[in-house]
Ligand SMILES: Cc1cc2nc3c(=O)[nH]c(=O)nc-3n(C[C@H](O)[C@H](O)[C@H](O)COP(=O)(O)O)c2cc1C
């Protein structure tokens with residue numbers, strides 16, 4: 001086991017691509033967050049990379065950090081949050097607060113604007129804009145990686161009640177958002193949706209997905225379905241799907257990516 005670890009959560013690969021880039025610089029293990037059961041961590045450099053959800057932490061990420069048993073005395077801890085357009089929010093502050101409950105704290109926090117995958121609300125940007133955003137993001141990732149190599153610290157800052165109010169309202173309704181999914185007849189019964197789901201929320205019954213109402217609302221199933229057959233309410237139909245160009249389906253479903 002290396003003495004450095006990066007725990008990541010991803011649905012469309014932005015956060016995985018950032019975790020991989022940082023890992024290449026610092027030579028860390030990268031481990032996908034899929035479950036929230038207790039995990040022991042002996043590393044003295046610990047990173048968390050995840051997407052921003054409603055200006056805050058994805059449910060799975062908060063539960064994971066809450067349940068993480070940090071064994072080293074004074075680890076260097078960093079967090080990188082990837083997001084779409086709305087780069088503010090309370091996610092870094094919340095990670096810091098969860099760590100403080102364990103007698104630790106966040107040394108370095110960074111937000112990186114990438115491509116918004118939230119097609120329940122927005123459209124995916126055109127390819128040129130995506131290229132641009134990802135090029136800028138790459139520069140930022142290199143800067144952050146350098147800071148991590150040098151074990152730099154920054155001020156995490158405060159959150160505000162507007163972020164919190166918005167976050168609480170939306171994040172608490174995620175588990176049942178899958179009741180708004182429908183599957184079109186173009187489904188080819190490939191089972192990919194079930195394989196990319198980070199929380200095993202999709203059973204495949206007679207080849208077709210059945211949602212189990214323990215959803216993270218991450219939209220991995222929607223974006224990775226090769227036939228765009230999964231729709232959320234009536235708002236995702238005919239909208240382009242997205243995944244980070246550096247990340248392939250195999251990266252999402254390999255055994256290695258489901259280490260935890
Ligand atoms: C449920 C949900 C909520 C989101 N909320 C926000 C948000 O508040 N602000 C923002 O900028 N992007 C938001 N996004 C977009 C993601 O944070 C962004 O696309 C992220 O880079 C996706 O990372 P991933 O590819 O690793 O899953 C949201 C996406 C989802 C699925």
Ligand code: SF4
Nearest residue numbers: 187188190191193225
């Ligand atoms: S990924 Fe799409 S095509 Fe494949 S089983 Fe799921 S819904 Fe059907």
Ligand code: SF4
Nearest residue numbers: 197215216218219221
């Ligand atoms: S069912 Fe779809 S949206 Fe819900 S957690 Fe699984 S992959 Fe994400």
